[in-house]
Amino acid sequence: MIIAEDVAILPEGIAWGLLIAFSILWVFLGWFLGRKNKTAEDHMLAGRNVGLALATATAMATWVTANTTMTAPQLALQLGVWGMFGYSLGALGLILFAPLARRIRELMPHGFTSGDFIRLRFGKFTWRVFLVVSLIYAFGWLVSLAMAGGVLINALSGIDYRVGMTIILAVCVLYTLLGGLRAVIGTDFVQTIIIILGVAFIAWLTIDKVGFEAIHFNLMEERPELLNLLFPAAIMFLFNNLLFGVGEIFHSNVWWSRAFAFGRSVGFRAYLLAGLLWLPIPIVAGFVALATPALGINVPVADMVGPLVAAEVLGLTGAIVVFIVVFAALASSLDSLLAATSDLVTRDIYRGHIRKSASQHEQFRATKVIVVLLGLLTWAAASYRGELPIIGSLAAVLYFTGAFVASAIWPVVAGLYWRRANPTGAALSMIAGTTLGLVSYFVIGFYVAALVGAAVSLAVLVLFTWVAPRDFDWRSLAEAEPRDTAGARGGIR
Amino acid sequence: MTTERMLNPALVWALLVLFWLVPGSSLAEPAFDSPPERDSAGFFTLDWSGADRFELEQATGPDHADARIIYRGSDTSTTISGLSDNAYRFRIRAEGAETWSDEAVVVVEHHALSRAFLFFALGAGVFVVLLLAIARGRKLA
Numbered sequence: 001m002i003i004a005e006d007v008a009i010l011p012e013g014i015a016w017g018l019l020i021a022f023s024i025l026w027v028f029l030g031w032f033l034g035r036k037n038k039t040a041e042d043h044m045l046a047g048r049n050v051g052l053a054l055a056t057a058t059a060m061a062t063w064v065t066a067n068t069t070m071t072a073p074q075l076a077l078q079l080g081v082w083g084m085f086g087y088s089l090g091a092l093g094l095i096l097f098a099p100l101a102r103r104i105r106e107l108m109p110h111g112f113t114s115g116d117f118i119r120l121r122f123g124k125f126t127w128r129v130f131l132v133v134s135l136i137y138a139f140g141w142l143v144s145l146a147m148a149g150g151v152l153i154n155a156l157s158g159i160d161y162r163v164g165m166t167i168i169l170a171v172c173v174l175y176t177l178l179g180g181l182r183a184v185i186g187t188d189f190v191q192t193i194i195i196i197l198g199v200a201f202i203a204w205l206t207i208d209k210v211g212f213e214a215i216h217f218n219l220m221e222e223r224p225e226l227l228n229l230l231f232p233a234a235i236m237f238l239f240n241n242l243l244f245g246v247g248e249i250f251h252s253n254v255w256w257s258r259a260f261a262f263g264r265s266v267g268f269r270a271y272l273l274a275g276l277l278w279l280p281i282p283i284v285a286g287f288v289a290l291a292t293p294a295l296g297i298n299v300p301v302a303d304m305v306g307p308l309v310a311a312e313v314l315g316l317t318g319a320i321v322v323f324i325v326v327f328a329a330l331a332s333s334l335d336s337l338l339a340a341t342s343d344l345v346t347r348d349i350y351r352g353h354i355r356k357s358a359s360q361h362e363q364f365r366a367t368k369v370i371v372v373l374l375g376l377l378t379w380a381a382a383s384y385r386g387e388l389p390i391i392g393s394l395a396a397v398l399y400f401t402g403a404f405v406a407s408a409i410w411p412v413v414a415g416l417y418w419r420r421a422n423p424t425g426a427a428l429s430m431i432a433g434t435t436l437g438l439v440s441y442f443v444i445g446f447y448v449a450a451l452v453g454a455a456v457s458l459a460v461l462v463l464f465t466w467v468a469p470r471d472f473d474w475r476s477l478a479e480a481e482p483r484d485t486a487g488a489r490g491g492i493r
Numbered sequence: 494m495t496t497e498r499m500l501n502p503a504l505v506w507a508l509l510v511l512f513w514l515v516p517g518s519s520l521a522e523p524a525f526d527s528p529p530e531r532d533s534a535g536f537f538t539l540d541w542s543g544a545d546r547f548e549l550e551q552a553t554g555p556d557h558a559d560a561r562i563i564y565r566g567s568d569t570s571t572t573i574s575g576l577s578d579n580a581y582r583f584r585i586r587a588e589g590a591e592t593w594s595d596e597a598v599v600v601v602e603h604h605a606l607s608r609a610f611l612f613f614a615l616g617a618g619v620f621v622v623l624l625l626a627i628a629r630g631r632k633l634a
Contacts, residue, residue, distance in 0.1 A: 077536070077574055078534075078535070078536040078574050079536070079574075080574075080575060096624075096627060100627070103630075219575070223574055223575025225535055226574065231535060231603070232535070232604035232608070233534045233603065234535075235606075236609050236613065239612070239616020240612070240616060242616065243619060243620065246623065298568050298571050299571065299572040300570045300571060300572070301572065302572045409623065413626050413630070417627070417630025418626075418630070444604075445534050447534070448612055451612055454616075455616075455618075455619050458619055
């Protein structure tokens with residue numbers, strides 16, 4: 001399971017140099033960008049006036065994660081051409097969220113979290129179910145990102161998995177702590193540019209050095225099913241991945257906090273543009289994995305394939321580029337997730353359940369403590385990579401959460417657009433969708449969990465709404481917010 | 494860690510002496526670690542241990558007539574994917590050894606296409622409903 005140091009492409013000295021240089025850069029940017037944060041609202045929502053360029057960049061960079069740069073190649077290796085095309089369908093999550101972002105901003109001009117919306121729209125029981133779903137997903141994503149950091153560093157340099165994972169996690173915790181969402185969005189802009197240029201460079205050099213003909217010939221000889229358009233598991237995976245991506249984005253506070261933070265007319269265009277820009281990235285990133293048979297390299301663990309192929313084809317330069325690109329992609333997602341999850345825990349758990357009269361200062365402090373605690377919990381879970389069944393590989397961890405998030409698609413869509421959606425139905429749709437999604441995960445495979453979760457959730461919510469419709473006045477969302485958020489906004493206006 | 498603390502030092506020494514005295518102990522031979530017997534997803538991982546460097550062979554028939562070495566080196570696992578329906582035989586040995594020390598047979602039998610298209614249709618249906626719900630909701634809003 002471990003790449004021995006004598007076969008690592010990147011000398012340990014260079015790896016440590018890159019690690020230290022980029023760690024310092026991200027932490028400095030975090031401090032620099034976040035130094036003007038004075039209130040919890042500044043820290044959590046960057047003043048609610050992010051412009052189109054930064055908004056598009058942060059949406060795209062956050063969605064280009066370790067899961068894109070490392071899981072897309074993994075899926076290409078496991079499920080073939082449909083694996084990478086299927087992964088790119090995740091772009092539809094961003095594109096379909098564009099109208100939702102506009103609606104969210106209109107309905108809740110003073111909103112803070114996705115939990116706020118579910119609580120006000122469906123009541124406390126549904127809110128609590130939603131929080132469980134959302135926090136399990138956030139934690140699964142955090143763990144998969146931390147794992148990706150450790151895998152990357154180990155695959156390229158031979159530095160111990162736990163050491164690399166710990167450093168990347170610590171750096172992201174530190175600069176998120178210093179700068180809040182403002183730092184997250186600022187660093188995302190820099191990271192987006194690095195990711196786009198780096199991924200394009202690697203794909204171009206792979207095609208140039210190996211060639212389409214050699215890739216195709218060796219695949220046909222050694223792994224023919226990867227080119228088979230009727231690959232059964234891959235066919236099952238296509239809509240599963242699409243619905244997984246939609247579920248991730250529709251429910252997660254990572255995207256809701258941006259909908260609240262972007263300027264009034266920015267959200268729709270930013271999410272649409274980010275989705276279109278993101279669409280080709282998994283195909284470009286995943287394609288390199290198909291060169292594995294042509295190169296004759298061994299892939300000890302499937303999630304290592306991207307860095308291994310790039311390093312093999314491109315040598316030292318390639319290894320350095322991959323290292324920088326994936327480090328940027330990891331950081332851009334880890335920081336967003338840490339920030340958004342800490343906001344959710346602060347608002348919906350700390351202020352919503354533990355200390356309802358928490359002052360602005362107490363919430364500000366709680367946000368920071370929670371970032372550190374999330375970092376520690378993630379570190380503890382990621383340390384068990386390969387030792388627990390669901391922490392086996394990046395895709396296994398990630399798609400385990402698919403059952404949870406896909407079952408939250410319909411409560412969010414119905415909550416935003418269906419005036420008569422039934423609150424009990426919304427809660428039960430998440431419970432039933434998650435349960436049957438998990439059953440399918442273990443009985444059939446990771447490639448159907450989200451699909452089953454979404455289908456079951458839809459059936460339950462439609463049934464309850466049809467049998468017992470409940471009227472809702474949208475205006476109550478906007479009316480409830482100013483009083484509700486007074487503590488967090490303090491005296492800044 | 495708990496296991497280490499519970500081990501009796503005398504027992505550890507006795508086991509070490511025993512393995513040293515018994516030539517060609519089976520623990521020194523490369524062997525697969527819990528290989529899968531069947532695979533329907535189309536991909537699986539093989540793990541092994543027992544030497545510093547290894548040779549891994551893949552074949553389809555029991556006589557290994559079409560055998561080929563698919564890995565030679567110090568890694569202790571590999572990802573297999575893209576194989577068509579068949580029974581695949583994998584053998585492992587220490588690099589340079591004359592005889593194979595362990596064999597694993599994995600039967601690859603992909604999901605039925607009817608099942609695959611059933612899930613495809615289910616996903617397509619949910620997606621179409623989602624598009625309609627958002628389009629209609631936007632219009633009403």
